[in-house]
Structures are given as structure tokens and as C-alpha cells.
Amino acid sequence: MNTFFQTLIVGLRLGSIYALVALGYTMVYGIIRLINFAHGDFIMVGGYTMIFTVPVALRLGLPAWVAVLAAVVVCSLVGIGTELIAYRPVRKKGTNMTALITAIAMSLFLENLAQAIPSIGPNPKVASQIFKAGGIHIGSVTMEYTTIITLVLSAVVMLILYAFTQKTRLGRAMRCVSEDKAAATLMGINVNSTILLTFGIGSGLAAVAALMYMAQYPKVYTTMGSLLGLKAFVSAVLGGIGIVPGAVLGGIVIGLVESFTTTYISSSMADTFVFLILIVVLIIKPAGIMGKNVGEKV
Amino acid sequence: MPDERVPVLETRKLGITFGGLKAVSDFNIRIYPGELIGLIGPNGAGKTSVFNLLTGVYAPTEGTVILEGKPLNGKKTYQFVEAGVARTFQNIRLFKQMSVIENVKTACTKDIHYGLFAASFRTPKFWRAEKAVTEKAMGLLKICGLTNEAELPAASLPYGKQRKLEIARALATDMKILLLDEPAAGMNPTETAELLACINTIRDRFGIAILLIEHDMSLVMNICEKIQVIDYGQTIAFGTPAEIAANPKVIAAYLGE
Amino acid sequence: MKKSKVARGYFLNTVVIILLFTAFQILTSAKGSQGSFKLVLIPSIWQCCYLMVLAASLNLVLGFMGQLSLGHCGFMAIGAYTAALLSLACERAELFEGKSDPAFILVLFSSVIAAGLMAAVLSLLVGIPALRLKGDYLAIITLGFGMIIINIINNLPFCGQDGLALGSAGASLYKNGLGFGSKAKVQFIWFALLVTIISLALMFMFIRSKYGRAIKAIRDDEIAASASGINTAKFKVMTFAYSAFFAGVAGALYACTNATLSTSSFAFTNGGILNSTFVVVMVVLGGMGSLTGSVIAAVIMFLINYEIKNGQWVSALPASLSGIFEYPMLVYAVVLIVVIMFRPKGIFGTYEFSLQNLIPDIRRALEMHRTADAEKKEANGNA
Secondary structure (H helix, E strand, O other): OHHHHHHHHHHHHHHHHHHHHHHHHHHHHHHHOOOOOOHHHHHHHHHHHHHHHHHHHHHOOOOHHHHHHHHHHHHHHHHHHHHHHHHHHHHHHOOHHHHHHHHHHHHHHHHHHHHHOOOOOOOOEEOOOOOOOOEEEEOOEEEEHHHHHHHHHHHHHHHHHHHHHHHOHHHHHHHHHHHOHHHHHHOOOOHHHHHHHHHHHHHHHHHHHHHHHHHHOOEEOOOHHHHHHHHHHHHHHHHOOOOHHHHHHHHHHHHHHHHHHHHHOOHHHHHHHHHHHHHHHHHHOOOOOOOOOOOOOO | OOOOOOOOEEEEEEEEEEOOEEEEEEEEEEEOOOOEEEEEOOOOOOHHHHHHHHOOOOOOOEEEEEEOOEEOOOOOHHHHHHHOEEEOOOOOOOOOOOEHHHHHHHOOHHHOOOOHHHHHHOOHHHHHHHHHHHHHHHHHHHHOOOHHHOOOEHHHOOHHHHHHHHHHHHHOOOOOEEEEEOOOOOOOHHHHHHHHHHHHHHHHHHOOEEEEEOOOHHHHHHHOOEEEEEEOOEEEEEEOHHHHHHOHHHHHHHHOO | OHHHHHHHHHHHHHHHHHHHHHHHHHHHHHHOOOHHHHHHHHHHHHHHHHHHHHHHHHHHHHHHOOOOOOOHHHHHHHHHHHHHHHHHHHHHOOOOOOOOOHHHHHHHHHHHHHHHHHHHHHHHHHHHHHOOOOHHHHHHHHHHHHHHHHHHHHHOOOOOOOOOOOOOOOOOOOOOOOOOOHHHHHHOHHHHHHHHHHHHHHHHHHHOOHHHHHHHHHHHOHHHHHHOOOOHHHHHHHHHHHHHHHHHHHHHHHHHHOOOOOHHHHOOOOOOOOOHHHHHHHHHHHOOOOHHHHHHHHHHHHHHHHHHHHOHHHHHOOHHHHHHOOOHHHHHHHHHHHHHHHOOOOOOOOOOOOHHHHHHHHHHHHHHHHHHHHHHHHHHHHO
16 A cells, blocks of 8 residues: 555656646647657756756855756747747748658757767766755655655646636737637737747746756756657647646656556556557547547638 | 439438537438539538538538438548549649649549559559559540640649649549539639539530539529528528529528528 | 650669679679678668668658658567567578578578568557547657567567577577678678669559559648548558568668667667668658658768768867767758758659659759749849
8 A cells, every 4th residue: 555655656746747848848739739849858958957057056055946947047048949940930831740850850959969068968967956855754655855846836837827828918819829820910919929938938847847857866868858758748648739737637647657557567668558558548539638629621 | 293313412411510519400402413503602601511521521410411322421531432422622622742643643543453462563454554544634634624734743733723623633533423612712704614614514524413612603503503502501592593593581691681 | 655665764774773783793702802892881781771771661651641750760670670580580490501501591581571571560550540640649659659669679588678689698690590790791782782672662663653642642631632532541551561561671681780689779869870860861851752862861871970980081170070970960950950941841852863864854954043043144134
């Protein structure tokens, strides 16, 4: 029973990280129908930013997590830059598939650029402790502080994001652009800057996810985002791509599948199960758990 | 007086609902071989939805489509084509990167029976089939006046010729009934006249039935023998062009009440 | 008239291929034992062979059918492991003794065919569910499938991450089964060339038949394709399997070229030349929808990669520039983005090279260029 609860907690923690990354995928997909393969690498960008900013924060006498603010800014800028330099020109000229190939190229570019930068390099860097060690014991189950903070912080971020998309003017503009770009333009919404805003927020979330990931696994390397990003994307598809609550649900499901497979079957088969779940769900419900099936207009 | 002939296409209580909105309901039509019927209605009346139901692009939520006495329930679009229904699209859908003749050859699915083996090793069967298909495609292009453009990419054709190519491609499927979705949309008067001639040739040569959606009233009144009018997904009138022109319900639907 | 032109084309291609093949065989028997020929050229040709087959096979799905598959190297891995295991099993069963045994040639061909078939059959597992969905999902599912395949191979007791080992850890391919040493590579170069030529020819025949028309129609407009009577689901799954078959064949050639197999060489991205992304780069560079383009791009990419690794000029560059070439994938990523931006269909687009049309086509292109220039000058003059 203890193992069960411990596995559940690990799954929820992992799931909330996936959910945060999945939100970035789902927001961008919702608005420009593009799988932003580079999104996973934004996590890596956030991770390396924190490697450099955590010592600065500590030297100034601030808590280590303050460094995440710098990471959010850097990630947002990288996200906006990617959209401006690569995606927007290709979107204007090419098809869906050329945009997708550009996204893959962008992901390769970021990963390899990081390796080529001398102060980063191909070798992993170890991060310092971000949150206080230790935890709360309930019976024989331990809740680490890191876990608690991860769960609470991701819940808060998701609620803020939900409120933002539902209640504010900019959030409404975002939903409007993802429904119908032409109509949004007629309503006086600046579509291009709304897309940029979406990239900014989505990439900023990747930085928060990077913080939580590093709190748990204090190691940063250039390809850290590729598998993490892929699983987060799987979460987004699983929940129904383009739907904000769907991404959260999908993230939690994938996190739980991964932690339970690791505990009860085999750690090396965890990824296999994650993708099997995706394939099974897509066969039964092609639009994802919370998605609605929309046919192409003829 | 009940008609003795078997209709080539018949629908019974055909309907589709999109999330609570009844796009088409209780749609009944009977088309006999050689007939040219017009389907008209105001914008958003559900004309294209009817076409999508008649070609299996949408699965109906109620009712059936019957082709020569055989119901087509649960069949996919390509099976509708196999059974003998062909169509064109309101917003032209050509295979843009392929050549004009390839567009037509692609639709000759009923004429080609060779398998992967014959294709891989270029057996005589392959050559025979390819030759026959090329001749057939050239014949259809001639009818539609596209002989000189056969090797050009489809996307490079002017608008009017793209519409004609779509018709040629539909003809290649050896259909029994041809559905034309606004074939004259965006055409100038000369092009429309050419198109009219083309449609008449097709009907005379192939003896097929044609169902036509059109906004150009003069075109519909000129060539259609019967006209069915729908509004809000429901049939409001059916009859000869003269009857339709005098029908108060139709006038009300077009002018608003 | 038209048919005779086609026939002339076939004849010309066949004659040229046979002539080149014979000339190469003569060259091989004359120079086969010499240093750089044996140690550099022949292994390079082996590598080019499987890269060409691999790129062309992905182009069927990516360029002609318009579906992005990101797990192509997964199928290649299946082929490589199938061929290697089959040849090892034949060796254990003492069906042949050493690589000069005539029976070995039979084993060789059956390994290649088995590799293709295994990849094709397994591709159905992913193709049937995935191809019902829209394009983006196929990319993700195939990417996931590529990972699952590698994961599963790693967990099979007789394969494994650290190279293929059946029973004893030392049973490398080099000593047994496939896995040619430099001498055997020279001896069997005819085999690599033959398999490559047959594979490419079969893919050409596929494209220039009703199958090619059907999948190009699906790429251009899937709804119109089904309204033209094409069973889109059937053609998509079939083409996916056909493409996987040749990826499997490429895998078998790979197993011949390498002394050991390791799953890490078939991953989605890695430092080496062989990964699913790199195959996409080759196809895009060569032109999505041009098989000859893929073949040429495969050779060019191989040469670039070889030069970056071994070329003297790289180390002669100033340090800041040569540093970039330590990360060839960085260069490829930039090249990919630039090509996609300026030529969305790849460098050669859908243009196919052919021996009999090459010279007239070049002349026509030059003429067009000249008239365009003249028009421009005229326009400038008028202004």
C-alpha cells in the first residue's frame, strides 16, 4: 500500500511537470496548428539560464527559486524569436508539413547550438539545491517539500492561465484567433501579436517546468528537453490538443502511467507504455480524451 | 401517377444534424436516367451538405441514399464512387501538383486492374491498362476542351479551365449520376456559355443523370428540367422551372418574408 | 510516338547501368586489393547504397504521399536486426561455411528479403491506426513507434543495446553471419549495387503507376482523391508498408556494412549520420517528390559528412569556423531551415533527373534563365 501511495505521488509530480509543458504545446497548436517541436528545447534553455542565474540569486541573498524569473524572460524571448525568425516566414509560404519540418529543424538547431556554445558544451551540468530538502511524513509515506511545491505551484500556474484565457481581453483575443483568424482580424484583433503573446506565455511555462524538473533531477544537459517535450506533447494529444484542461488531464495521466509502469513492470519499458497508451487512445478517440471530432469543411 | 422506371438515385428521409443544428432534414429526391435536375436555395440552405451526404463525405444521421435500388448506408466516399456517384466541388479541389492528364487518369480507378506485381515488373497487362487509360483521359479532355493543356500542371490552368478539368476528372469515374456543385461560380458569361455546351454534350454522349447546384438563376432555368428548392435544410418546392418561378414560397425564401 | 520514347528511356537507362556496373566490376577485380580503394572508396559506396535506398524509401511517404514519418530509422533497425539474426542463425545451423561458400549468397539474399518483409509487416501495426489520423499525429506516432522499437530490441535477450550478441557476448557480426570486413566488402560490392539498383527501380515503377498517381492525389487533396474513387486508407497503409520494406532492405545493407549493431545508431537524433531526422534532411534537400533528387542528396550528404569528419580543409579553417563543423547537425539544421524557407518543396522539387532528358532540360532551363534576364534588362532599360 505504501508503495502504491508513493508511486501515486511520484506520478502526480511527474504529471504536473508534463502538464505545464503540455500547456505550451497545446496553446501554440491551438493557435497556429503547428507541433512546436522546439518547445521541449525551451525547457533546456530555461534549465541552462537557471544554472547561470541561481548562483547570482544566492549571492544577492535571494532564495534560489527567484532565478526562475530570469529563465521565464529568456525562454519567452527565445520562443518569440523562434516564431519571428523561423515559423512566421515558413507559415506564409509553405504547407503544414514544411512548417512541421521547420519545427524539427529548430529543435535540432537549439540542441546543437547549446552544445557548440563553449560555456555550455555537450557535458551535463549539475544544478544546486533549489528547494529545502526533507519532507512531511504522513504515516510511512513521505511527501518531499519539492513534491509539495511542484504540485501547488503547477496548480496555481494553471489556474492563473485558465483565468487569463477566460476572463481577460488578451485571453479572449487568443481564443478568438485560434477559432478563426480571418474573423479575429475583422474584430480588430492583431493576429500576429496575439500569436507572439501565445509563444511568449507558452515558452515562459516551459521555464517554470524546467525549475520543477531541476528541483527533482538536478542535472541539465542539452538534450534534456527532447524526450520530456515529446512526452508532454503526447500528454497534450492524449487530453485533446488545443484544449487547456485537456493538456492538464493528459499530463497527469501520462505521469501516472509512467510512474506505475516504472514501479510495477519495468523502468526501461515506461516509455513504451506511454506511447502505447497514446496509440490506443487515438484509435478509440482520435481527437483525444476531451477533444471533439471536427471534420474538414468541404 | 407513379413512375415505373427505377430511379438512378433516390433518397429517403435523408437528414444530418451537426451538434443540434439540423443542416438537412427529410430530404427526398428521385432522379431518373438522363434527367438534369437543379438544386437551388438561398445561401446556407444546406445544398452542399446534401451533396456531401449523396457522396458519402458525411454520414447521414437519418435516412438512406439508394443508388439503382441498392442502399449505400455506411459506405465510404470511394465506395459511392465505385457504385456510380461522381461529383465536383464548390471550391475547386484539383490535384494541383499533378499534370492535367494525370488528374484525369487518377480517377480512372475502374479501368485499371493490375496489381503491385504487374506494376513492378511492367508486364504487358500493365502497358495495356496504361495505354487504355491514357486514351480514355485524352478523350475526356477533348470533350472538355483541354487537349492542348494535357501536360501542364493543373494549378497553372485559368479558373474556368480548372472547373472543366474537375468535370473531366469526375467523368473518368464512369459514373451513373454526376453531381455538379456550382460549376459556373466565378465564371464570366462566355465561360458560362462554354460550360453549358459542355454539360449538354456530356448528357447527350453519356446518357447520365446530372444534379446541379447553381446560384446563376438564368443557367438553372435554362437547362434544368426539374428544380428542387431547399431552405433551412427542408424541401420547399419541386417542379418545372416555370412552376418554381411562380411559386410564392420560393419567392418568399429568396426575398425574405 | 510516346511509347517509343518511354521504351527508349528504359533501354538507355538499362544499357548505361549495365555498362557502369561492368566497368566497376572490372575496376574492382583489378584494384580490389589496393589501399585507399579497398579501405575508403568501397566502404563509402556501401554506405551510400543504404543511404540512397533509405532516403528514396522515405520520399515515397514524405514527398509523394505528403505524410511526415519520423520513425523511419525504426524500420531500418528492424531490417538490420532481422537480417543479422537470420544470417547468424543460418551460420549456427551450419548452412554455410564462411563467406566464400556459394550457399552464403543464398543466405544473403534471403536475409535482405526477410529484413524487408519483417519491416513491412511491423509497419502495418503502426500504419493501420496512425494513417486514419491527420498528418500531424502520424509524425508523433511514428516518432513514438521508432522509440518503442528501439526499446523493445534493447529488451530482447538476444539483441541488446551493446551490440548484437547471441548467447556468448563475443559473437559479433564481423566473425559470423553478415558484417563484412574490408576484403568481403570488395568481394560483395556487386551485391550492394545490385540490391540498391533493384530497390530504386522498384520504387520508380511504383511511382510511375496507378499507385504513384493515387498517393500523389492523396498528397494534393485527400477528399478529392476519395471522391475520385481512391480508397485512400488502403493506398496510404500500402505505401507506408512498401516504404518500410525498403527501409528494412537498407537496414540489411547496413548490417552487412557494420561489424556490430547497436540500437543507439537508429535513434531519432544522435551525433552520427544515421538517424530519422537526418533522413528527413536528405529527402527535403533532394526534393519532396523527386526520387532521383533523394538519391543525389544521399550521396551529397554522405560526402559532406565525410568531408566534415575527415577532410583536411576543415582543420585548415580558422578556429572559429572549424568549431562549427564539430557539430554537423547544427549546420544541417540551419541548411534545412534555409532550404524550407526559400524552396518549400526542396532543392529539386518534383523534378526527376533522367539520362535522355537531362541535356534538353538543362538547355531549356538556361534558355528560360536567359529570356528572364533579357526581360529584366529590357524592363530596366525602359525604366
